[in-house]
Amino acid sequence: MPRVFSGIQPTGELHLGNLLGAVRNWVEDQHRADSFYCVVDLHALTVPGEPGALGRQTLDLAAALLACGLDPEVCTLFVQSHVPEHTSLGWIMQCTTSFGELRRMTQFKDKSQGQESVSAGLFSYPALQAADILLYDTDQVPVGEDQRQHIELTRDVAERFNARYGDTFVVPAATIPRAGARVMDLQQPERKMSKSTSGDAGIVRLDDDPAVVVKKFKRAVTDSLGEVRLDVDHQPGVTNLLSILAASTGRSPEEVAGAYDQYGPLKADTGEAVVELLRPIQERLGELRSDPGAVAEALRRGADKAGGVAAEVLERAERSIGLLPRR
Numbered sequence: 001m002p003r004v005f006s007g008i009q010p011t012g013e014l015h016l017g018n019l020l021g022a023v024r025n026w027v028e029d030q031h032r033a034d035s036f037y038c039v040v041d042l043h044a045l046t047v048p049g050e051p052g053a054l055g056r057q058t059l060d061l062a063a064a065l066l067a068c069g070l071d072p073e074v075c076t077l078f079v080q081s082h083v084p085e086h087t088s089l090g091w092i093m094q095c096t097t098s099f100g101e102l103r104r105m106t107q108f109k110d111k112s113q114g115q116e117s118v119s120a121g122l123f124s125y126p127a128l129q130a131a132d133i134l135l136y137d138t139d140q141v142p143v144g145e146d147q148r149q150h151i152e153l154t155r156d157v158a159e160r161f162n163a164r165y166g167d168t169f170v171v172p173a174a175t176i177p178r179a180g181a182r183v184m185d186l187q188q189p190e191r192k193m194s195k196s197t198s199g200d201a202g203i204v205r206l207d208d209d210p211a212v213v214v215k216k217f218k219r220a221v222t223d224s225l226g227e228v229r230l231d232v233d234h235q236p237g238v239t240n241l242l243s244i245l246a247a248s249t250g251r252s253p254e255e256v257a258g259a260y261d262q263y264g265p266l267k268a269d270t271g272e273a274v275v276e277l278l279r280p281i282q283e284r285l286g287e288l289r290s291d292p293g294a295v296a297e298a299l300r301r302g303a304d305k306a307g308g309v310a311a312e313v314l315e316r317a318e319r320s321i322g323l324l325p326r327r
Helices: 016-029 053-068 085-094 099-103 106-112 120-134 145-165 210-218 236-249 253-257 263-289 292-321
Strands: 003-008 034-039 076-079 140-142 173-175
Touching: 003 016, 003 120, 016 034, 016 053, 016 140, 016 236, 016 263, 034 053, 034 292, 053 076, 053 263, 053 292, 076 292, 085 120, 085 292, 099 120, 106 120, 106 145, 120 145, 145 173, 145 292, 210 263, 236 253, 236 263, 263 292
Parallel strands: 003 034, 003 140, 034 076, 140 173
Antiparallel strands: none
16 A cells, blocks of 8 residues: 555644545545554644643644544554654754755745744744655655645655665655545635634534534625525635535535525535534544543554654665764
8 A cells, every 4th residue: 555644733623624625535545545644743833832732732633533533543643743753854854955945935935924033943844844754655645735835845855865865765746635625714715714714703613512513604604696506706605615515415516506595594504414524523522532541542552653664764864874873
């Protein structure tokens, strides 16, 4: 099977967009590939946070991923900081990446714009991200368009290292995930639902109370055209509801659109479908939150497995450079 690597930052709670757009693919892919899924807590350090919050968020995110269906007996789920090889190879990647390459990264430009102070980590984290991927002899990295530049940088750095020091790293390929629902903000349907930019009324969290979920969909922004149709340019709110309802019930958006001619029933049915989709996830999440030791143990086992792979790749890289062997 191909080796697949994906990572997610523990900043904010998982929401419906994460579930329908990515995590459901992860759950399916764990049975089709040798899948490594990493909670990238070190990347979250690029933005200052409340002391102690990151650890709690990391554990809760892991619980949410398990509740969504990731099976630690099938995939490798672990925390980035629990595998020290990430930072070791991250430094080697920083020394292989040029200042100009990092300066051209569009996400750094976007995240640093208007900030009085920007950490050096925010500038250099694409090098650590390259290390994250290369440590596992990764064949495929499923990414959206916003992350494609980072995978191209990883490929460039891996090829440069291989050319300088000999064949060391597997050069990964960016793959487009199977089409998941593109879930937009319920109040601003022109923009993606996001844990960092959506307001409370525009985002549906995985642990939202069912009554809250229904209320959010009833108040979802539509338009004054009075027609139910798929038209992302002229009816983004209606199109968003159709996409969510389709993804939640296993139908196509076109099929769903043909069943409605009024916004009220569409909003109500979408809210109820999402409640039913989230019900088993919420039940499992409640169980996992009541037993954090089980979640921590799953992460420990994942880190042990990931560390075994990462140690071999790091040793190979150090040997290629010519660093003094540790033993």
